[in-house]
Amino acid sequence: MSFLRTFHNIVTDQALSFDQKSQALLSFGLQVFQLDIGIISQVEDNHYTVIYVACYNQELQTGASFPLENTYCVHTLKADKALSFHHAGQSKIATHPCYQNFQLESYIGAPIKIDGKTYGTVNFSSVEPSLPFTSEHIDYIELFAQWLGAELSRNQFIYELEVNNKTLQKLESAAKIGTWQFNLVNNHIDWSAQTKILHEVSPDYQPNIQDALAFYKSTDDQNLISEAIEVAIQTGESWNLELEIITAKNKAVWVATKGSAEFVNGKCIRLFGTIQDITDSVELRQELRRKKEEAEFALAERSKLFAKISHELRTPLNGIIGMLTAAIDEGDNSRRRDKLKVALRSSDLLLCIINEVLDYSKISYGELSLEPSHFLLETVFVDLVSLFTPLCQNKSIQLRHKLEIENATYVHFDVTRLGQIVSNLLNNAIKFTHSGYVELTVHTRKIDHQILLTLSVSDTGIGMSQSTLNALFKPFVQGAENISQKYGGTGLGLSIVKELVEMMEGEIKVESELGVGTTFTVNLTMFEGVQETHESEPIPQIKDAEILKVLVVDDNEINRIVMESCLLKINIKPEFAIDGRDAVFKCRKTQYDLIFMDCIMPEMDGWQATKQIRKERLISPEVPVAALTANTSESDKLECKKAGMDLFITKPIKLPMLYKAVKEAIDVKACKQLV
The missing domain is CATH 3.30.450.20 (PAS domain)
Structure with a gap:
C-alpha cells in the first residue's frame, strides 16, 4: 500500500515537472528495489543513452552513452518484457560485457514503449547481489515503464504541437x-x-x-x-x-x-x-485503485491471522507453562509424570498450530512444493484409522472405515501431504461430531499406470448452512461466530486442504446439511509406484561418544540447554558458542570433531560462519557440520549445503537425527586414527 501511495503522490503532483517526476521515481525505485543505480534510457540505432539517472555515488551522469550490446538492457529489449536477476556472477550472463566491465550483480528493468515502439528502458542495478526479485517487483517496474511511456508520449506530442505552432x-x-x-x-x-x-x-x-x-x-x-x-x-x-x-x-x-x-x-x-x-489514464487509475484495494485486503488478512493465531497459541502455551510450573514442586513422581505428559500434549498442539501457519504462509507465497516418494498406499489409511480411533472412543462415537484398495498397491506420491489432507478432514469431522459416527471410505481404480483415488470422510455432526459452505475454504473461516468460540482452531485447516488438493491437480467437494452431518469427497490421480525396501533405523547405540570434541553454536540460551541435555544422555559434554563470530574464534583455538551450527544468528549467521571455518580449514574436511534450523524448504537445504554443512537437523530437534550426526563424527574420528 505504501508503494502505491508514494507512486500516486509523485505522478499526480501538479507542482512537479516531468523531469522532476522522473528523478523522483528513480530515487523512489532505489528504495523499492534496494539497489544503487536507477536509469531512464533512450535507445537509438543500437546505442544506449542515459536520459535520467539516480545513483548514490554520482559516478554516472546524464548523457552518458554506451553500445546497447554492452548493457543488460539488450536482454530486456530482446525479450520485450520486464526482466530481472539478482546474482549475475552465478548466472549464464556472467560473461556479458556489462558484468565484465562494471561487475553489476543485480538488475531489474522494463522496456518503455511509445505508441507500440520501443523508446528505451527504465532499469535499476547494483554491484552487490540482491534478494531474488518477486512478482510484485516485476509489477512495479512495469508500472514505472507504463507511466513513463505514457508521459513521454504525451510530452512528445506536446513538443510536436509546439513545433507546428500548436495548430x-x-x-x-x-x-x-x-x-x-x-x-x-x-x-x-x-x-x-x-x-x-x-x-x-x-x-x-x-x-x-x-x-x-x-x-x-x-x-x-x-x-x-x-x-x-x-x-x-x-x-x-x-x-x-x-x-x-x-x-x-x-x-x-x-x-x-x-x-x-x-x-x-x-x-x-x-x-x-x-x-x-482519457481511457488509458482512467484504466491506470483503476489499476492503481485495484492494487491499493488488494494491498489493503492483504493487510487486513494478515491482521486477522495475527489476531487469530495470538488467541490460539495461548491455550497450548498455558498448558505447557502451567504444567511445567506445577511439576517443579510436585513431590509425587506419578503426578509429576502426568503433568509432564499434559505439557507434552500441549506442545504437540502448539507445534500443529505453528505448522498450519507455516504451511499457509508457504502456500500464500508459492513456496510449498510436493515431494513424491514410493509407498504402500493402504498403510497411510490404516495408520490414520489407528491414530484417530482413540479420539473417537474418548467422545463415544464410532470411527468406521471401508478401504477398497487392491493388495500391494504402491504409488508415487507425496505421502506426507496425502496424510495431512486425510488427517485434517478426520480431525475436523471428529471435532464437530458429538454422537453417531465418523466414516472414512477409500476406493481405488487402476487405469494404465495411474491410480485413481476417491476418498470421503462423512460424519453425523453439526453440519453446515449454505452461507458457511459458500465461505468454507477461505482461510480463518469457521462458520458462525459461536462455532469459532466454542470449538477453537485457526480456521486454516480446510483452506490448506483445498490448496494441497489443487496442487495435486485433484478435486474436493463437500455436501452438508445443518444438524444432519457433512461429507467431504476428494478425487486424486496418482502414478503407479514400486516397492522400496527400507532398513529400519533405530536410534544407534553410541559407543566412545565421550571422546568427541563437540561445539554447539546457538545464540538462544534455551536451545543451548536443550542441546546440552540431549548430548549428555550419550556422555558428551559440549562446548558452546553464542554466535557465528564466536564459533570461528573457538575453532581457531580448538580442533572439534563435530559442530552443531544454528543458521539464524546475529553478528555472523551460521552460513557465514561455516564458510569461514571451511575456508580457513579450522576443521578437517571430513568433520561434519550439522545445520540446526527451523526452516525446512529445499532452498534452505541447498543454502546449507553450499555453505559447507553436511547434515540438516530441523527444530524441534529429534534424537535420532542428533545421534546420527554423533555416529558419523565417531566414524570419521575412527578412520582418521586408523590412518
Missing part, C-alpha cells in the same frame, strides 16, 4: 482532443475531425443534440451532461466532466468533456468545448 489539427491528432460547438440560434452542432474519430463515426456524420447525448453510456451520464448544458445556458457556468461513451462501433471509451458558453446581449448563443480520450 488545432495537430492538437487534435496528437493528444486525441476533439473540438465541438453547438449553435443555439440554428441548433447546428459541429464536430471536428478528431471528435468524429473519437466517436468512430464517418467523416460526413452530422449529429443532432439527441444523437450526441445518446453516445453517453448510462442514463446517469446523459442526465449529467444535459444538466451541465442547461446550467451553462442559464448561468454561463463551464463544465469539466469525466464520463464514458459507447462509440458507433460499440467500443467503450472514457472521455474528458469540457464546455463553455458564449453570450451576446445577455443571451447564450453558442456552446463550445473539447472532448478528449
Whole structure:
C-alpha cells in the first residue's frame, strides 16, 4: 500500500515537472528495489543513452552513452518484457560485457514503449547481489515503464504541437482532443475531425443534440451532461466532466468533456468545448485503485491471522507453562509424570498450530512444493484409522472405515501431504461430531499406470448452512461466530486442504446439511509406484561418544540447554558458542570433531560462519557440520549445503537425527586414527 501511495503522490503532483517526476521515481525505485543505480534510457540505432539517472555515488551522469550490446538492457529489449536477476556472477550472463566491465550483480528493468515502439528502458542495478526479485517487483517496474511511456508520449506530442505552432489539427491528432460547438440560434452542432474519430463515426456524420447525448453510456451520464448544458445556458457556468461513451462501433471509451458558453446581449448563443480520450489514464487509475484495494485486503488478512493465531497459541502455551510450573514442586513422581505428559500434549498442539501457519504462509507465497516418494498406499489409511480411533472412543462415537484398495498397491506420491489432507478432514469431522459416527471410505481404480483415488470422510455432526459452505475454504473461516468460540482452531485447516488438493491437480467437494452431518469427497490421480525396501533405523547405540570434541553454536540460551541435555544422555559434554563470530574464534583455538551450527544468528549467521571455518580449514574436511534450523524448504537445504554443512537437523530437534550426526563424527574420528 505504501508503494502505491508514494507512486500516486509523485505522478499526480501538479507542482512537479516531468523531469522532476522522473528523478523522483528513480530515487523512489532505489528504495523499492534496494539497489544503487536507477536509469531512464533512450535507445537509438543500437546505442544506449542515459536520459535520467539516480545513483548514490554520482559516478554516472546524464548523457552518458554506451553500445546497447554492452548493457543488460539488450536482454530486456530482446525479450520485450520486464526482466530481472539478482546474482549475475552465478548466472549464464556472467560473461556479458556489462558484468565484465562494471561487475553489476543485480538488475531489474522494463522496456518503455511509445505508441507500440520501443523508446528505451527504465532499469535499476547494483554491484552487490540482491534478494531474488518477486512478482510484485516485476509489477512495479512495469508500472514505472507504463507511466513513463505514457508521459513521454504525451510530452512528445506536446513538443510536436509546439513545433507546428500548436495548430488545432495537430492538437487534435496528437493528444486525441476533439473540438465541438453547438449553435443555439440554428441548433447546428459541429464536430471536428478528431471528435468524429473519437466517436468512430464517418467523416460526413452530422449529429443532432439527441444523437450526441445518446453516445453517453448510462442514463446517469446523459442526465449529467444535459444538466451541465442547461446550467451553462442559464448561468454561463463551464463544465469539466469525466464520463464514458459507447462509440458507433460499440467500443467503450472514457472521455474528458469540457464546455463553455458564449453570450451576446445577455443571451447564450453558442456552446463550445473539447472532448478528449482519457481511457488509458482512467484504466491506470483503476489499476492503481485495484492494487491499493488488494494491498489493503492483504493487510487486513494478515491482521486477522495475527489476531487469530495470538488467541490460539495461548491455550497450548498455558498448558505447557502451567504444567511445567506445577511439576517443579510436585513431590509425587506419578503426578509429576502426568503433568509432564499434559505439557507434552500441549506442545504437540502448539507445534500443529505453528505448522498450519507455516504451511499457509508457504502456500500464500508459492513456496510449498510436493515431494513424491514410493509407498504402500493402504498403510497411510490404516495408520490414520489407528491414530484417530482413540479420539473417537474418548467422545463415544464410532470411527468406521471401508478401504477398497487392491493388495500391494504402491504409488508415487507425496505421502506426507496425502496424510495431512486425510488427517485434517478426520480431525475436523471428529471435532464437530458429538454422537453417531465418523466414516472414512477409500476406493481405488487402476487405469494404465495411474491410480485413481476417491476418498470421503462423512460424519453425523453439526453440519453446515449454505452461507458457511459458500465461505468454507477461505482461510480463518469457521462458520458462525459461536462455532469459532466454542470449538477453537485457526480456521486454516480446510483452506490448506483445498490448496494441497489443487496442487495435486485433484478435486474436493463437500455436501452438508445443518444438524444432519457433512461429507467431504476428494478425487486424486496418482502414478503407479514400486516397492522400496527400507532398513529400519533405530536410534544407534553410541559407543566412545565421550571422546568427541563437540561445539554447539546457538545464540538462544534455551536451545543451548536443550542441546546440552540431549548430548549428555550419550556422555558428551559440549562446548558452546553464542554466535557465528564466536564459533570461528573457538575453532581457531580448538580442533572439534563435530559442530552443531544454528543458521539464524546475529553478528555472523551460521552460513557465514561455516564458510569461514571451511575456508580457513579450522576443521578437517571430513568433520561434519550439522545445520540446526527451523526452516525446512529445499532452498534452505541447498543454502546449507553450499555453505559447507553436511547434515540438516530441523527444530524441534529429534534424537535420532542428533545421534546420527554423533555416529558419523565417531566414524570419521575412527578412520582418521586408523590412518
